[in-house]
Amino acid sequence: MIELFKQPNINWMGKAKYFYALSGILLLAGWTSIIVNGGLRYGIDFKGGTNVDVRFAQPPNVDKLRSGLVAQGLGNTEIQSISDISNPSSNEVLIFVEGKTQDDSDLDASRVKVLNALNATYGVASSNKPDFNAATPSSLAAFLSEKDPLFLSVNAGDRYQQLAKRILDYRDKVSSGVLTNFDDLSKVGSVTPPVLTAIKNNYALGPFAIRNVEIVGPKVGAELRSQAILVTLYALGGMLVYIAFRFEWVYGAAAVLAVFHDVLITLGFFSLLHFEISLTVIAALLTLVGYSMNDTIVIFDRIRENSRLLRKEPFADLVNKSINQTLSRTILTSGLTFLTVLVLFLMGGQVLRAFSFALVVGIVVGTYSSFGIAAPLVVAWNHWRGRGLAAGTGPAAGNKTSGSENVSGRLAPAGRR
Amino acid sequence: MNPNLKWRALSILLIILFCVYYLVGLPDFPKSFAQVKENFGHQIKLGLDLQGGTHLILQVQVQEAIAQETDQMVDRLTTELRAKNIHYDEVRRADDTHVLVRNIDPAQLSQFRDLVSAQYANVWDLTPTAGDPSGYTLTLRAAAIAQIKDSTMTQSLETIERRINALGLTEPTIQRRGGRNDNEILVQLPGEGDPTRAKAVIQAGGQLELRLVEDVRTYSSESEALAAHGGILPPGTELVPGRSETRNASGIQDTGVTWYVLSRAPVVTGRDLRSAIETRNTNNPGQFQVNFTLSPEAARRFGPFTETNKGRQMAIVLEHRVYSAPVINGRIDDSGLIEGNFSQESAHDLALVLRAGALPASIKYLEERTVGPSLGADSIRHGVQASVLSLVVVMLFMLVYYRFSGGNAVLALILNLIILLAVLALFGAVLTLPGIAGVILTIGMGVDSNVLVFERIREELRNGKSPGSAVDAGFDKAFVTIIDTHVTTVVSAFFLFLFGTGPIRGFAITLTIGLIANVFTAIYVSKTIFQYHLAKMDRQAELSI
Numbered sequence: 001m002i003e004l005f006k007q008p009n010i011n012w013m014g015k016a017k018y019f020y021a022l023s024g025i026l027l028l029a030g031w032t033s034i035i036v037n038g039g040l041r042y043g044i045d046f047k048g049g050t051n052v053d054v055r056f057a058q059p060p061n062v063d064k065l066r067s068g069l070v071a072q073g074l075g076n077t078e079i080q081s082i083s084d085i086s087n088p089s090s091n092e093v094l095i096f097v098e099g100k101t102q103d104d105s106d107l108d109a110s111r112v113k114v115l116n117a118l119n120a121t122y123g124v125a126s127s128n129k130p131d132f133n134a135a136t137p138s139s140l141a142a143f144l145s146e147k148d149p150l151f152l153s154v155n156a157g158d159r160y161q162q163l164a165k166r167i168l169d170y171r172d173k174v175s176s177g178v179l180t181n182f183d184d185l186s187k188v189g190s191v192t193p194p195v196l197t198a199i200k201n202n203y204a205l206g207p208f209a210i211r212n213v214e215i216v217g218p219k220v221g222a223e224l225r226s227q228a229i230l231v232t233l234y235a236l237g238g239m240l241v242y243i244a245f246r247f248e249w250v251y252g253a254a255a256v257l258a259v260f261h262d263v264l265i266t267l268g269f270f271s272l273l274h275f276e277i278s279l280t281v282i283a284a285l286l287t288l289v290g291y292s293m294n295d296t297i298v299i300f301d302r303i304r305e306n307s308r309l310l311r312k313e314p315f316a317d318l319v320n321k322s323i324n325q326t327l328s329r330t331i332l333t334s335g336l337t338f339l340t341v342l343v344l345f346l347m348g349g350q351v352l353r354a355f356s357f358a359l360v361v362g363i364v365v366g367t368y369s370s371f372g373i374a375a376p377l378v379v380a381w382n383h384w385r386g387r388g389l390a391a392g393t394g395p396a397a398g399n400k401t402s403g404s405e406n407v408s409g410r411l412a413p414a415g416r417r
Numbered sequence: 418m419n420p421n422l423k424w425r426a427l428s429i430l431l432i433i434l435f436c437v438y439y440l441v442g443l444p445d446f447p448k449s450f451a452q453v454k455e456n457f458g459h460q461i462k463l464g465l466d467l468q469g470g471t472h473l474i475l476q477v478q479v480q481e482a483i484a485q486e487t488d489q490m491v492d493r494l495t496t497e498l499r500a501k502n503i504h505y506d507e508v509r510r511a512d513d514t515h516v517l518v519r520n521i522d523p524a525q526l527s528q529f530r531d532l533v534s535a536q537y538a539n540v541w542d543l544t545p546t547a548g549d550p551s552g553y554t555l556t557l558r559a560a561a562i563a564q565i566k567d568s569t570m571t572q573s574l575e576t577i578e579r580r581i582n583a584l585g586l587t588e589p590t591i592q593r594r595g596g597r598n599d600n601e602i603l604v605q606l607p608g609e610g611d612p613t614r615a616k617a618v619i620q621a622g623g624q625l626e627l628r629l630v631e632d633v634r635t636y637s638s639e640s641e642a643l644a645a646h647g648g649i650l651p652p653g654t655e656l657v658p659g660r661s662e663t664r665n666a667s668g669i670q671d672t673g674v675t676w677y678v679l680s681r682a683p684v685v686t687g688r689d690l691r692s693a694i695e696t697r698n699t700n701n702p703g704q705f706q707v708n709f710t711l712s713p714e715a716a717r718r719f720g721p722f723t724e725t726n727k728g729r730q731m732a733i734v735l736e737h738r739v740y741s742a743p744v745i746n747g748r749i750d751d752s753g754l755i756e757g758n759f760s761q762e763s764a765h766d767l768a769l770v771l772r773a774g775a776l777p778a779s780i781k782y783l784e785e786r787t788v789g790p791s792l793g794a795d796s797i798r799h800g801v802q803a804s805v806l807s808l809v810v811v812m813l814f815m816l817v818y819y820r821f822s823g824g825n826a827v828l829a830l831i832l833n834l835i836i837l838l839a840v841l842a843l844f845g846a847v848l849t850l851p852g853i854a855g856v857i858l859t860i861g862m863g864v865d866s867n868v869l870v871f872e873r874i875r876e877e878l879r880n881g882k883s884p885g886s887a888v889d890a891g892f893d894k895a896f897v898t899i900i901d902t903h904v905t906t907v908v909s910a911f912f913l914f915l916f917g918t919g920p921i922r923g924f925a926i927t928l929t930i931g932l933i934a935n936v937f938t939a940i941y942v943s944k945t946i947f948q949y950h951l952a953k954m955d956r957q958a959e960l961s962i
Binding site for chain 2: 108171224235291332351
């Protein structure tokens with residue numbers, strides 16, 4: 001059999017100082033960055049405003065775009081280009097307009113202004129033909145049915161609807177929403193020369209397409225933000241209660257502290273590398289909470305089991321042994337999961353970028369915190385209670401009659417086996 | 418072989434068959450691979466973030482409906498007090514939920530109390546006004562407020578549903594949001610890239626009224642109209658502005674406002690409509706109008722009314738704007754028309770709104786998201802490519818590292834995914850981006866469960882146990898850990914489901930289903946395979962792990 005570690009014998013608890021120092025440095029760096037930047041960078045979900053995601057046929061001139069926006073009275077906008085490892089020249093930009101007022105018509109107005117600016121700056125002004133890159137399946141189907149370039153007699157409506165859908169699927173899925181040359185459409189099944197000619201004669205090719213519009217009222221943003229924080233705290237509280245019930249409260253507290261530490265460090269990395277916090281990032285943070293908790297419990301479980309078997313062993317040694325015994329599992333699982341999210345981060349496209357970044361950071365930090373933070377905290381607690389000598393009396397915090405029988409009874413709740 | 422084992426194998430097989438059938442066998446049993454794909458797409462619904470479409474959150478201004486109830490109470494009370502000949506100085510609305518009655522004739526106080534408690538006690542709470550011995554305050558009861566809110570929400574939801582459904586979009590979702598946001602409505606329009614039209618249709622108030630014009634002149638401003646009447650309008654009339662904008666090729670243009678003096682009481686309202694339909698305007702080619710017919714009951718009122726008011730003007734008022742004010746040329750029983758510079762589409766939408774009925778309160782938009790079809794397609798492609806690639810890497814690794822047992826783990830992982838997707842389809846849940854996050858955590862924990870078990874078995878083997886007892890002990894010991902990790906995560910998912918909205922809930926649901934499926938596959942299924950294998954293999958042979 002292939003084995004990563006034969007019999008590891010590492011004194012983890014002896015290195016607790018270094019772990020604390022490392023965590024301290026990471027927390028300090030991240031949160032200094034957060035404070036210097038004036039808080040976390042929230043995505044539109046949490047700050048409100050208007051986001052318009054536009055894809056251009058040619059690389060857009062951002063200065064020209066900005067002056068177009070200013071001409072529409074949108075002085076305070078952020079223009080961010082989106083590129084991708086798999087597609088470095090995606091010609092895509094994200095325009096963000098802050099929404100300061102609660103008035104809904106005003107929010108909608110920003111969208112209209114952005115569209116007007118785009119049309120004025122890049123629009124096909126010379127021709128009055130409709131833009132093919134803005135055509136909807138129903139409008140294209142209606143046009144094809146009227147022209148009837150295939151001279152269909154049976155089920156013409158249905159068949160043109162299917163054809164329209166296929167053509168636009170090509171535009172959206174193969175050329176990512178912006179068609180640059182009508183002739184490309186001939187690759188679509190049953191687009192015959194007459195169909196192509198009909199489309200060419202009727203439509204013009206606009207130089208951009210709107211890929212995504214998000215408008216969130218500022219009140220909603222604030223509400224979502226407080227809700228996300230609350231929900232995370234509730235979930236952590238629920239975990240604390242369960243672990244306290246299954247182990248002891250100090251285990252629950254240590255596990256929750258460790259997970260909290262992971263979330264704080266990940267948020268710090270978000271600030272350092274200028275990623276935005278959105279609702280999907282919250283889902284990723286919750287994933288990381290679950291993952292890190294999982295890792296911690298595996299180690300705690302071993303500690304519980306070992307303290308039944310090795311009552312004479314000093315508690316710190318027992319914890320070391322437990323971590324060493326689960327080490328190959330920890331490395332394997334974390335390594336594989338890390339690989340999964342790394343692939344997602346590299347290949348997942350822009351929508352998944354921030355999401356998978358949270359996981360890439362989170363899995364490393366989450367794995368580290370289970371042996372670097374959670375376990376040392378439990379050991380420190382036991383040491384502080386002056387019971388760090390023998391494992392049997394170790395985790396018996398709050399237990400007045402500290403007989404070892406009693407303790408192991410608590411550590412291995414009755415009825416589990 | 419152990420008969421118990423056979424039953425276990427059979428039950429597992431049945432569950433797998435059911436899940437696979439549910440995922441790809443419905444609605445028609447597939448005969449080709451394309452059909453398998455189509456069935457799968459039919460069963461697994463994608464969320465708007467993956468499919469493209471429009472997502473709107475709107476807030477119903479329920480406070481308006483409450484204020485309206487209070488206004489109506491003022492009207493009713495005034496009429497009742499006059500009819501009963503009870504003297505008072507003033508009945509007025511203090512705020513949205515309070516009505517003040519000032520200075521009632523002291524001799525008639527008990528008569529007043531009896532009247533109110535006999536008719537309105539269920540809805541209004543009567544208390545003496547502080548500092549006014551002959552005054553009373555009526556307060557709308559909390560239960561009545563809740564009831565008004567609820568009926569306003571229900572009515573808004575139904576009206577919006579009728580309007581959206583009439584637009585003929587595919588599978589729209591219109592639902593009330595629960596919890597603290599209970600005056601909000603979520604509208605999802607899959608595949609709809611431009612929400613402008615849907616928004617216009619939803620937001621249209623749709624309040625149609627036919628009212629008598631009390632003054633043949635029209636005015637260019639409010640003050641001009643007031644001056645013409647010596648500063649005060651005739652009783653029972655009010656000033657209503659005309660429609661100020663006209664539509665042309667370049668958009669909406671303001672053409673100035675005209676003011677009409679109209680009777681306060683409408684003859685006919687939107688409730689009296691039986692149908693409305695757009696037709697071509699014969700006088701202005703290219704323009705459209707909306708024809709409507711009245712219910713028989715309204716027609717019985719309308720007929721005599723038009724008879725007596727022949728030669729006078731009748732204003733067609735929509736959303737507190739006069740659309741037109743034609744002269745009544747003769748008796749009209751049950752039909753009429755609304756003219757205005759309508760295109761076919763806008764006339765169609767107006768007719769639709771009129772048919773669907775008026776909203777009980779106005780609507781405000783809180784959130785609007787439009788995901789274009791190309792972005793959704795990109796997200797799916799990237800997400801699926803990445804997931805498949807990483808799954809393949811993980812599986813290959815498991816096979817290399819654990820050999821035969823790795824195959825066991827790969828099977829367990831695949832089964833886990835199949836069960837997860839089938840249960841999602843069974844619940845009609847949609848797969849969203851955060852849902853994919855749930856799937857990833859599920860895969861992670863699935864790998865973890867297998868690794869935990871295998872490492873345990875290896876440990877037991879190292880301690881010199883026989884393959885059979887090492888497998889038993891490995892599963893037994895890992896079981897506790899697996900249950901603890903899974904229950905902890907399900908507990909947190911439960912809280913996320915309880916307190917989260919939309920995307921967070923999607924994550925919680927996917928995760929919970931995935932974890933339950935994982936306990937089944939990583940323990941029950943995997944152990945069955947091991948035992949099956951052990952029963953077949955040579956007693957002396959080594960376990961491939």
